[in-house]
Amino acid sequence: GENVEQHPSTLSVQEGDSAVIKCTYSDSASNYFPWYKQELGKRPQLIIDIRSNVGEKKDQRIAVTLNKTAKHFSLHITETQPEDSAVYFCAADGNTGGFKTIFGAGTRLFVKA
Amino acid sequence: DTGVSQNPRHKITKRGQNVTFRCDPISEHNRLYWYRQTLGQGPEFLTYFQNEAQLEKSRLLSDRFSAERPKGSFSTLEIQRTEQGDSAMYLCASSLDRPPYEQYFGPGTRLTVT
Numbered sequence: 083g084e085n086v087e088q089h090p091s092t093l094s095v096q097e098g099d100s101a102v103i104k105c106t107y108s109d110s111a112s113n114y115f116p117w118y119k120q121e122l123g124k125r126p127q128l129i130i131d132i133r134s135n136v137g138e139k140k141d142q143r144i145a146v147t148l149n150k151t152a153k154h155f156s157l158h159i160t161e162t163q164p165e166d167s168a169v170y171f172c173a174a175d176g177n178t179g180g181f182k183t184i185f186g187a188g189t190r191l192f193v194k195a
Numbered sequence: 196d197t198g199v200s201q202n203p204r205h206k207i208t209k210r211g212q213n214v215t216f217r218c219d220p221i222s223e224h225n226r227l228y229w230y231r232q233t234l235g236q237g238p239e240f241l242t243y244f245q246n247e248a249q250l251e252k253s254r255l256l257s258d259r260f261s262a263e264r265p266k267g268s269f270s271t272l273e274i275q276r277t278e279q280g281d282s283a284m285y286l287c288a289s290s291l292d293r294p295p296y297e298q299y300f301g302p303g304t305r306l307t308v309t
Contacts, residue, residue: 125300171237184249185237
């Protein structure tokens with residue numbers, strides 16, 4: 083069945099450093115890849131997404147890259163801040179959006195001040 | 196509040212009892228999703244509605260689980276004969292069926308089966 087692997091499970095960085103989270107997916111039909119941030123006790127919130135016809139997308143300090151051939155996609159956060167501390171989930175979708183979204187297990191990011 | 200809402204926020208029940216959760220999506224969203232999330236894991240897809248039609252169900256959704264969206268607005272998720280393994284956070288999300296497709300999540304219903 084469809085599967086999304088996410089690494090690392092925990093990531094600790096110093097404030098101002100960069101953080102990179104990597105995901106791989108198994109369903110070659112996946113063509114929409116959202117990233118969610120979930121703070122403790124709160125709901126997941128979309129922070130950035132990318133579609134299969136694009137290799138890279140950037141939004142201020144956050145960027146996502148996609149390699150469809152290798153079925154890899156990654157989240158890059160630059161100039162990390164303590165408020166970036168949260169659990170980040172990657173996901174892969176088998177349709178153009180919002181159809182049986184498969185989530186990774188999450189990466190707990192700690193940003194040390 | 197125009198976001199996704201879920202009720203109740205917490206539910207404690209004894210094993211074997213039936214429970215029902217409600218989700219009210221963002222009003223103009225015609226897609227609605229149910230997920231289950233356990234501690235330390237990502238949301239697991241359970242089922243998905245396009246308007247009132249249930250278009251996809253996960254294999255995780257056993258016969259004890261049923262979901263409805265009778266008028267294409269709010270949805271209910273019922274779990275019959277609850278088991279301790281059903282204890283989890285049940286999340287609802289909604290989206291448009293056109294770009295940008297972003298799913299907006301509700302606050303979740305935390306179910307504890309004792």
